[in-house]
Amino acid sequence: MDKICNVQVVMPSAPDLILDLLVADGGTLSSQALCRAGALMGIGESTLRVGLTRLAADGKIARGERGSYMLNRAGPALSRAVDDWRHKEAQAVAWQGDWLAVHDAGVARADKTAWRRHSLALSLRGFAALRPGLQIRPDNLAGGLEAERTQLEALGLSAHALVFRIADLDEAAQSAARKLWNVRTLEADSRRLQAGLERSEKRLRTQPLEVAVRESLLLGRAVIAHLIRDPLLPAELMPTAPRTALLAATRRYQDKARQLWRKWLALPVA
Structure with missing residues (x-):
């Protein structure tokens, strides 16, 4: 790699x-x-x-x-999720402290392809395991429970899984739920990716066009893959500034990469 x-x-x-x-x-x-x-x-x-x-x-x-x-x-839906990375932050709404949950203990693992799609749907929507067979995430996404159920099903969630809202967790469960995501790693990754984009953006100005196009394609897709999987946690669980800054840097970088790409395509084939 x-x-x-x-x-x-x-x-x-x-x-x-x-x-x-x-x-x-x-x-x-x-x-x-x-x-x-x-x-x-x-x-x-x-x-x-x-x-x-x-x-x-x-x-x-x-x-x-x-x-x-x-x-x-x-x-x-997966293609649409990739396409919509620029607007992902707009999906977040104020968090009232409730959780969205998926109970999938009864989902068969024998069909590995279906299980991978099911697991990918949960991962892309930011769910984490509170208990075996119980995945949760903050209820802070636009449209609430019904919209999330639709999104998960479109991404491949098993029809045997139950999607519902959890309120009034006891103190111990609430504390455990708030710690499911490695916030420090998420913040550090966002800052590292932003620094990489900014460093590359400066290099693109002096590199041969073909080299710049290749670098921007590879780096851009790596950063967008991270943004697509960002769990979009509320400010109560994770500072939003690193994600906001990374999104802004990625938009700027992709705009520059698009210009380079179109310039490269306009050149005659060697």
Whole structure:
């Protein structure tokens, strides 16, 4: 695993790269542009075109005119969650002290694919285990219980899980619930990622364009992956300033990366 500005980055698969680029661009990209980006990341044209076909078949992307593609914003919830990272903080509302809960002790683990989807849904929505089979998170998301139930189901939560609200926990359980998230690590990660973005942003000005484009793609996707999984804890459990600062830095960095990307695409193919 490589590092860029003290941030670990992972080379994307063809489908991941396609989705990342379509999210970042916000519009349509030609198959030629996507294949060129694949080559920059060491992904062959045939592999990338197979990725395009599979994503289109899964409804995650849509075909446009003349071999162009765009993100399908009516497609799977996971793709929409990635697409919406810029506005994630707007999902938070004032916390009244209650908790959203998922009881999944009765969910079978035998179907590993379904269990992974179930677990990923809980992780993406910021749930943590208070007891075996009982996952909770603060009830501080817009729309409350019904909206959260819909989000979880769309992301793959098992139909055998129960989603409900918990109020009036006893003192010991309330204290334990407040300590489920490693706030120090979350804060430190946000500050480290912000520092990495700011350092890279300065480097982008002096690097060869192809190098700058590659770095911005890899670093940007690493930071966005962190933001997507941010549990969006209320201020009563975690200071919001590190997350707010990281979001602002990421928006600025991605705007710069988009400019570099479009400039690189405008160059003739060597």
